[in-house]
Amino acid sequence: MITSPAEYSRLVRDVRALVAAGDADGLVPLLLAHAEMVGNHWGSQHRKVIDAVRDADGPFQQRLVHALAARFHELEPGTPARRSVVALLGSLQLPEPHGDDQPLDTRAVLIRLAGEQDVHYSVGELIRLAELELADGHELPGEFVAVVRRTHLALWNGKAQLGPLVARLGRPVVNPGEAWADRALADAADLAPGWERLLAHAATANSARPSTKWEQTATALIEGLGAEAVRERVTAWLRLVGRPRTHPLLDRGWGADPNATLDAYNADALRGLTWLLSFLPGRPDSDRVLGALVETALRKVQGIGPMNPKVANASVNALARIDGETSLAELARLATRVTYKGTLKVLNTALDARATALGLSREEIEELAVPAYGLTEVGRAEFALGETTAVLEVHGTRAQLSWRTAAGRTVKSVPAAVKRDHADELKELKASVKDIDKMLSAQSERLDRQFLARRTWPYAAWRKRYLDHPLVGTLARRLLWTVDGRTVGYADGELRTLTDDAVTDGTEVGLWHPVGHDPAETVAWRDWLERHRVTQPFKQAHREVYLLTDAERATGTYSNRFAAHVLRQHQFNSLAAIRGWRNRLRLMVDDEAPPAMRELPQWGLRAEYWIEGEGESYGNDTTESGSYLRLRTDQVRFYPIDAPENSAHCCGGEYRMWLRDGADPVDPLPLAEIPPLVLSEVLRDVDLFVGVASVGNDPTWQDGGPGGRFQEYWTSYGFGDLNATAETRRALLNRLIPRLAIADRCTIEGRFLHVKGERHTYKIHLGSGNILMTPNDQYLCIVPKSNPTAPQAGYLPYEGDRMLGVILSKAIMLADDTRITDPTILSQL
Structure with missing residues (x-):
């Protein structure tokens, strides 16, 4: 690596010598090696290298452009060397000579290179190249038109400088390079002219909703082509959204990968296509495509977040406008899956409007929105x-x-x-x-979020919407309910009590929760489920119950039960959204943010989980965009739902209540006054956040993570006391292990599942899944698959415990450790 001024001087001399010799081909590897070394950091010494090239005469510069271009197309897409070619051309900014000394294909080379980029940062060069081509009567390549349009949208001066040029570029009507756009352009070229006009009209959808004029034009175009033909084509195009780009773009090595996002110009066309479908009667296939497009457009992209929320919002609005069972079903399904706040707000507005129109509550509309999907009986x-x-x-x-x-x-x-x-x-x-x-x-x-909803149902309505519904019934029949205060489960074709007496009618039904029930009764229901081989869709009979502790009675208004943990921020943020919490990502900026909070309107309460960003090194403790990679956790508190919000600096510090308009501060509520069901479910959520997102669960962090500063936390969490979830897991494993083929090699002692192998005896922690082995409790790192499932172990009483699958998989493998072939594991044994 060149670090000293003397070395740079030598490099400049070498460059000048090659220029003087006219050796453009020999100069290319020297420039590329230098460009790869400095990356994106163009300092004053680098400028001397560039100036040495720019001092060359025009013909040599053009030969160099050709040599760089030839090298570019020899390199693999996405490689640092390929990025360096474009970076060098941008730095050199070689003028294009006019007259007899201009090689005939120089301009074509530069246009081709521009088309490889997402955004071209030399606006002047784009304009110059385009004007020269148009003046010569040439049609601009679609990839070049695409980069002009994207640059027009992306750069702060793009609209002012590129606006007149973009207005002249009517074709292609959408940018090529995406699978859906290529298909649409090909179809439009092969079919009647009206199809291209329809696609061009879709590309003008640059507002949140279609105007009356826009809709009138679209309706006329649809009538000319035929409604069913339009539905078939548009649906086929939208199915391809999110497929890999057909013309990959250059990844510059910083910022978001342009190949992982939607083309910024084409996003308007996608929005317009969803509007077109909303003008047509609903059909299951087109409604499905719109629902899938919402999820595709909200797919997370590193560095920018959701891929394209405006496309997702347009799809939601299209579904809201379509009247039909499947469109409503898609809205209801998406409302349980979408976590992005902007789109979730649009979804909630659409469902609330549909409920109001039908004179129903929001909860009822979600229940009635579930279709049977052709099922004629339950399941x-x-x-x-x-x-x-x-x-x-x-x-x-x-x-x-x-x-x-x-x-x-x-x-x-x-x-x-x-x-x-x-x-x-x-x-x-x-x-x-x-x-x-x-x-x-x-x-x-x-259903898992219904425990805090305080819902009850008339018996007849509940049977229709839940127990006997062809689809929901497959879940409802595996849960416990209360009918007029009696706990019942479903077995052998009937609702039954703990003593298997049939219950055939009733007045009011509610969802059963173990809080408020005698522990012996809960254990009896667990036995009942096992006797009838019922696997619950989530933990209900085995649900953890979080009772007030002596420490929490002492602190009075806050719980420290889940304080002092280190969590992966983005995983925590996703989990919080799924469980109905509101949270803002912490950025390493001079700003404040409220705690993670869950509003409980049925109880008039707001729960808060206090968190702060962890770390001080930008780029090491944060993403490129500045969001913290990790959080530190603090107290859990409860306030009246209308109390002013607390906030604290994103980088850490004291939480303070934000008082406006002379409002008085509101004290947190004593934990002893929080209803036991609310306290238990909120603390269960927080336990889930810690149990899933803690860095203590990462088996590769035995060295303590960055700088080793998390060593003590990782050890204390990864091998420490069991939380409530792990205690439930231990109780289940005590019943499960005797049924396994490896039962004679397994014992549960305290916090660990002990597994006797041929090489060692292993201790698997029942909370983190981390492993110690003989002798001397040596750590064994085994990284589980991204989505492990529990091995076949016969009957399981509930679904959804990922860590249970991890522990069982490790136990089965280690019990037969002489058959392990993975070299990473073998090197530790």
Whole structure:
């Protein structure tokens, strides 16, 4: 690496020598090596290197441009060397000579290089190249038009300088390079001219909602092409949104990767296409596509957050405008899945408006929005496709298709006759399976959040919307309920009490929660579920109960039970949103933020979890955009829901109540006055945040993370006392282990599952899943799969405990440690 002025002087001399010799090809590797070394840090010494090149005559500069361009196209996309070529060309800013000394293809080379970029930071060069090409009567390549349009939108001076040029560039009507746009451009070129006009009109959708004039023009275009033809084409285009770019763009190595985002110019066209669908009667396939587009547009991209919220919001508004069962179902499903605040607000507004229009409550509209998806009984349907019968069944939280032949034989693969003669019906059945899987997950989340909703139902309405609903019934029949105060579960075709007496009618129904029930009764219901082989969709009978501790009685108004933890901020933020909490990402800036909070309007309360950014080094303790990678946690408090908000500096410090208009401060409420159900569920949420997002769960942090400064915390958390969730896991493992094939090698002692292997004896912590092994409690690092599932261990009483799957997988592997082949693990054994 060149670090001293003397070395730079030598480099400049070498550059000047190659320039004097006219050796452009020989200069390229020297310049690239230098550019890769300095990266994005162009200092004064680098300027001397550039000036040495710019002092060369015009013909040499043009030969250098060609040599750099040739090298660019030899390199793999996304490599530092490829970025360096573009960086060098930007630094050199070589003028294009006029007259006989201009190589004929110089301009074409520069245009081609520009088309590789997301944004071109030399606006003047873009204008010059475009004007020269247009003056010569040439059509600008689509990729070049695309970068002009994106630069026009992205740069602070883009609109002023590039506005007149962009106004002249009518074609292509959308930017090529994305799968959906390429398909749309190809279709428009092959079909009647009206299709290109429709696509061009969609690209003018640059407001939040369509104006009356915009809608009138769109309606006329749709009538000219045919409503069903438009639906079919637009739906096919939108299905391709989010696919990998067909023309990858240069990743400069800083900021967001442009290949992971939507083309900024095309976003308006996507918004317009969703509006077009909203002008048509609802259909299941187009409603599904709009719902999927919301999730695609909200996909997180490192460095920028959601991919494109305005496309997501447009899709939500389109669904809200479409009148039909499936559009409402998509809105209700998305309301349980979307965590981005802006889009969630649009969703809530749409659902509230639909509820008002129908004279129902928001909760009722969400219940009635769940379709049956063709199921004719709870969790099951049959469809005749010629001589074959398709059987659609729900097992747990997944739908499955199987096939019964005319001879009565059941097969898993799709029969050839069905593929040949019933392609459309098969396509719809497969779509229904995907829809059911998504909706089951959404409904499970919704039901899990009902404990604090204080909902009760009239018995008849509850049976219709829950117990006997073809889809929701598959979840409701695996939960416990109270009917007129009696706890009941579903087994053998009836609601039954703890003694298996049938309950066939009632007046009022509620969702059962262990708070307020005798622990012995809760244990008895766990036995009842096991006896009837009922696997609950989430923890209910095994749900952790958080009672007030002596320490919390002493502090009075706050709980320190989950203080002094170090959490991964972005994972915490996502979990908080899923569980209904509001939170702002902490940035390393001079600003304040409120705590993470959950409002509980049914109880008139607001819960707060106090947090602060962790670390002092920008770029090491933060992302490139400045958001902290980690948080430190503090108190949990409760306030009246209308109390002024607290806030604290994002980098840490004391929380203070923000008082406006002469308002008086409001004291936190004593924990002893918080209803036990509310206290338990809020603390359970916070325990979930810590249990999932703590850096103590990271098996690769045995060295204490950055600078080793988390060593003490990682050790205390990774091998310390069990929290309530881990205690529940220990109780379950005590019942589960004896059923496993490795039972004779396993014992549970205190905080650990002990596993006897051939090489060592291992201790797996029941909270973190971290492992110690003999001798001397040596740490063993095993990184689990991103989505492990519990090995087949027979009956499990509930779903959703990821750490249970991690622990069981590690135990089964370590019990037979002589068969381990992973070199990373073997090197530690």
